[in-house]
Amino acid sequence: MIAFELRSQRQGRAVLTELKQRFSTARGQSDRHKRTCFDTFDWRLWKAGATLAGSRHGSEWELHFSRDDGGAEQQERTPAPPAFAWDLPLGRLRRDLESVVEMRRLLPLAELEHRSEELCLLDRREKTVARLRLEGWLVRGAEAKAAKRLPPRLVAVPVRGFERAFARLLRFLEEQGLERASRPVLGRAYELCGLQPGDYKAKVQSPLEPDLPAHLAMRRIHRQLLDTIRRNEEGVRQDLDSEFLHDFRVAVRRTRSALSQVRGVLPLERVTRFREEFSWLGGQTGALRDLDVYLLKLDDYRASLSEQAAAGLGALEDLLRRKQKSEHRRVARALGTKRYRRLLSEWESFLADEETPDTPPAGLTPIGEVARDRILQAHAKVIKKGRAIGPTTPDRKLHRLRIDCKKLRYLLEFFRDLYEPRQIGKVIDALKGLQDSLGDFNDLTVQQDAMEHFAEELTDSGAPSTALLALGQLIANLAGRHDEERRRFHEQFERFDRRKVRKRLSRLVESAAR
Amino acid sequence: MKILALYSIKGGVGKTAGAVNLAHCAWRDGLRTLVWDLDPQGAASFYFRIRAKVKGGGRKLIRGKRPLIDQIRGTDFEGLDLLPADFSYRHMDQDLEVTRRPVRQLTQLLQPLSDEYDLVLLDCAPSITLVSEAVFVAADALLVPTIPTTLSLRTLDRLAGHVAKKGRRRAELLPFFSMVDRRKKLHRRICDGDEARRGKLLEAVIPNATIVEQMGIRRAPVGVWAARSAAASSYRKLWREVRERVGL
Ligand SMILES: Nc1ncnc2c1ncn2[C@@H]1O[C@H](COP(=O)(O)OP(=O)(O)OP(=O)(O)O)[C@@H](O)[C@H]1O
Ligand SMILES: [Mg+2]
Numbered sequence A: 001m002i003a004f005e006l007r008s009q010r011q012g013r014a015v016l017t018e019l020k021q022r023f024s025t026a027r028g029q030s031d032r033h034k035r036t037c038f039d040t041f042d043w044r045l046w047k048a049g050a051t052l053a054g055s056r057h058g059s060e061w062e063l064h065f066s067r068d069d070g071g072a073e074q075q076e077r078t079p080a081p082p083a084f085a086w087d088l089p090l091g092r093l094r095r096d097l098e099s100v101v102e103m104r105r106l107l108p109l110a111e112l113e114h115r116s117e118e119l120c121l122l123d124r125r126e127k128t129v130a131r132l133r134l135e136g137w138l139v140r141g142a143e144a145k146a147a148k149r150l151p152p153r154l155v156a157v158p159v160r161g162f163e164r165a166f167a168r169l170l171r172f173l174e175e176q177g178l179e180r181a182s183r184p185v186l187g188r189a190y191e192l193c194g195l196q197p198g199d200y201k202a203k204v205q206s207p208l209e210p211d212l213p214a215h216l217a218m219r220r221i222h223r224q225l226l227d228t229i230r231r232n233e234e235g236v237r238q239d240l241d242s243e244f245l246h247d248f249r250v251a252v253r254r255t256r257s258a259l260s261q262v263r264g265v266l267p268l269e270r271v272t273r274f275r276e277e278f279s280w281l282g283g284q285t286g287a288l289r290d291l292d293v294y295l296l297k298l299d300d301y302r303a304s305l306s307e308q309a310a311a312g313l314g315a316l317e318d319l320l321r322r323k324q325k326s327e328h329r330r331v332a333r334a335l336g337t338k339r340y341r342r343l344l345s346e347w348e349s350f351l352a353d354e355e356t357p358d359t360p361p362a363g364l365t366p367i368g369e370v371a372r373d374r375i376l377q378a379h380a381k382v383i384k385k386g387r388a389i390g391p392t393t394p395d396r397k398l399h400r401l402r403i404d405c406k407k408l409r410y411l412l413e414f415f416r417d418l419y420e421p422r423q424i425g426k427v428i429d430a431l432k433g434l435q436d437s438l439g440d441f442n443d444l445t446v447q448q449d450a451m452e453h454f455a456e457e458l459t460d461s462g463a464p465s466t467a468l469l470a471l472g473q474l475i476a477n478l479a480g481r482h483d484e485e486r487r488r489f490h491e492q493f494e495r496f497d498r499r500k501v502r503k504r505l506s507r508l509v510e511s512a513a514r
Numbered sequence B: 001m002k003i004l005a006l007y008s009i010k011g012g013v014g015k016t017a018g019a020v021n022l023a024h025c026a027w028r029d030g031l032r033t034l035v036w037d038l039d040p041q042g043a044a045s046f047y048f049r050i051r052a053k054v055k056g057g058g059r060k061l062i063r064g065k066r067p068l069i070d071q072i073r074g075t076d077f078e079g080l081d082l083l084p085a086d087f088s089y090r091h092m093d094q095d096l097e098v099t100r101r102p103v104r105q106l107t108q109l110l111q112p113l114s115d116e117y118d119l120v121l122l123d124c125a126p127s128i129t130l131v132s133e134a135v136f137v138a139a140d141a142l143l144v145p146t147i148p149t150t151l152s153l154r155t156l157d158r159l160a161g162h163v164a165k166k167g168r169r170r171a172e173l174l175p176f177f178s179m180v181d182r183r184k185k186l187h188r189r190i191c192d193g194d195e196a197r198r199g200k201l202l203e204a205v206i207p208n209a210t211i212v213e214q215m216g217i218r219r220a221p222v223g224v225w226a227a228r229s230a231a232a233s234s235y236r237k238l239w240r241e242v243r244e245r246v247g248l
Helices: A009-022 A094-100 A161-173 A184-194 A215-239 A242-261 A268-304 A313-335 A338-352 A365-389 A395-414 A421-460 A465-480 A482-496 A499-511 B014-029 B043-047 B057-062 B087-097 B102-113 B130-138 B151-167 B183-190 B210-218 B230-246
Strands: A004-005 A025-027 A030-039 A049-059 A060-067 A072-078 A107-122 A126-139 A148-159 B001-006 B033-038 B079-085 B119-123 B141-144 B172-180 B205-207
Touching: A009 A107, A009 A126, A009 A148, A009 A161, A049 A094, A049 B087, A060 A094, A060 A482, A072 A094, A072 A365, A072 B014, A072 B130, A072 B151, A072 B210, A107 A161, A107 A184, A148 A161, A148 A184, A215 A242, A215 A313, A242 A395, A268 A313, A268 A338, A268 A465, A268 B057, A313 A421, A313 A465, A365 A395, A365 A499, A395 A421, A421 A465, A421 A499, A465 A482, B001 B014, B001 B130, B001 B230, B014 B033, B014 B043, B014 B079, B014 B119, B014 B210, B033 B043, B033 B183, B043 B210, B057 B087, B057 B102, B057 B210, B087 B102, B087 B130, B102 B119, B102 B130, B119 B130, B141 B151, B141 B230, B151 B172, B151 B183, B172 B183, B172 B230, B205 B230, B210 B230
Parallel strands: B001 B119, B001 B141, B033 B079, B033 B119, B141 B172, B172 B205
Antiparallel strands: A004 A148, A025 A107, A030 A049, A030 A107, A049 A060, A060 A072, A107 A126, A126 A148
């Protein structure tokens, strides 16, 4: 399919008329429809080159899913507008959609109205060998009233196995002086609605120069983290999906980590108060995140159990949902407090105030040097603690190491922009392998504790014995994986503690610190 | 991807008419559909206005020397494609014979298309040959148009015995009455009789209708130009039933 952008509908008509005179043609199908376009908050569909649109048909919704990389459009009928991929009936569309959007909510972003007429190019047998479609589009944003018009397009559509006819059609269109459209309709439509596809990333990457004074660099990084907190706030408040809170929490944790790890570059007294406040905020949201995680894991749990035991998970699910709801109410209340609002607004003005006289002298050190010192220090700690772990070391030491790894990871990410992208990418990947194994190991223990706790609660509330059977099996499964995960840790640590990785890291951090 | 074959030992019973019209129904439902015209006479290709010819001939295609996908052509319906017939298909038995596992060969050839299509309909030539054996293995179900006569019911039993015989994964048998003329006493008796009632045949019945014959002049599925006719509606009903049975 190749699209050409037109100045006006009239121009398109003229081309169709000319085509009719030069080739044997027949009227094709004309089409009219109005569809709501969906995407996730972080633009997963857009980034994957996929489109999900739907419209109401009587009491049902008809969904259309397609991908730029070819393949025909898939359709599905659902009783309600889609909220999550897992709400759709089992099938290919759901599978394909779920692999892209996972647990994120599908948000209705814009309404696109389409109108088209079509001319078919025929061969001697009066068989259609190519199509030319004149398309007009109107778009309306989720909250907007007035629709906006996109420039009309002529779209040349090939028919498989008739490539020569298609080439002829393209030549004809180029002779008419038409220009190929540079961007897909959806992108233009979103922009007309004031949206910028792909504008949200959970990752921080502030542009940094090695000789930027450290306090300015840190302000920049913090401002970006604050922006992430702000942008996720509404989704958390409405509990749109689990990832708003996740990104919100990660940004808060990164903020705290940056405050405590890169000390001495910002005025100490004021920073101490902010650190306490952010620690309060992090504490407010921890329990809710845990519940979200268990709910997301329910499918895996179900799959790991015998059929009989899996049937007992219903009681656990009910319990989790109830708890999640009440925890969410608590979090939403916390976000409505004056304390929270004051924290963000004061933090924002503090970050903006770059001329403040109480900036300590260390704040003027070039960021490249500060980054080197902090990263090397955090790295040394990970190596030292990791090497001290043997087969009989208690589990809690591994949990501590996990935290140290996370700190190192955050530092590498804050300062990523200072370094050669491929090299820093490799270091982060090696660390990531180690973190994953530590994370999984930690999850096992945490989940096991939580499940034991839920089992007690369910017993007290007189839940059916099948529920306890399910939990019993779950706990046994989790416990059974303990040794295996520990082994994996040792493997991963060895990979991270190689000379090559250490060398690469020290070369990198030196490169930005003259 | 499901593979369904329009198959019968007997000729002229409505296989091709079934393949073309069911394909159109599937396309209407939004399924990405491919018809493979396996009959050297190329009737299905004709109905879709596509030349019954594959580049390089059928032999290379069947032996797997050239991927099927390169020979596929779009019909007048976006998302409904055709793999055309070729006159050389009359030697398909011999071409299969020389492959490593002849009865698995069609399955093998179709495998790479499984991401491209939701449904493949095979329009078979009448007969019972090595090609049919390969079809029994490749297809999820055999749709067998059956004219209501005593003889054809007996043929159906034999076919059922034959398909079920060997241990491999084999197609399910889904026969349906075709070219039914309710004015004929015999047709009425058989269609309403025991065999039919025992659920051996699908419920949908394709009537004998001039509309279907006219497809040869219109060169398009009946759903396109006679959507309201009894024939078109009987194909839709058949499609819905088949879709249900094979879980599409
Ligand atoms: N339901 C019907 N009513 C009337 N005529 C029909 C019907 N179905 C098919 N025909 C006609 O009968 C003839 C044979 O039909 P068709 O080609 O579909 O059968 P076939 O089983 O594919 O034949 P072959 O075995 O030769 O491939 C065609 O001329 C067709 O138009
Ligand atoms: Mg035929």
